[in-house]
């Protein structure tokens with residue numbers, strides 16, 4: 668049973684762990700860090716490690732989720748997804764997108780699954796909701812590019828259509 672109250676999410680918030688991408692930071696490490704902060708368990712609902720594995724944090728139920736602790740003022744209507752990394756050893760205070768291809772693929776699949784399950788439309792980054800660099804990239808434009816429809820085939824011009832028609836007539840005559 669979840670230990671925190673159940674909320675109905677309408678938004679997914681993306682985070683990074685703010686740990687150097689060169690090092691490993693496990694879901695157990697996050698859990699321990701959050702307990703040290705006084706939370707009763709990991710504050711995120713999902714944690715995606717560099718290998719693309721999705722680890723469960725706070726509980727999810729069919730129509731809601733256990734309230735998380737990941738974004739001030741918005742925990743009562745959001746799901747928190749965190750990816751391992753976000754900074755480098757050389758620049759530990761500058762956040763940027765360090766996601767591996769595996770992490771990105773896992774994140775896309777997870778977001779789509781949660782969207783279906785909870786009918787969520789809004790996908791944002793932590794920095795869209797508060798003063799932080801987290802998650803190190805513009806989630807809204809990234810998600811728009813992920814979900815953009817494939818480019819439409821250009822229409823044939825009139826001249827191209829006439830050439831096509833003539834070619835078909837000529838090939839029939841052979």
Ligand SMILES: [Zn+2]
Nearest residue numbers: 682683793801
């Ligand atoms: Zn964050």
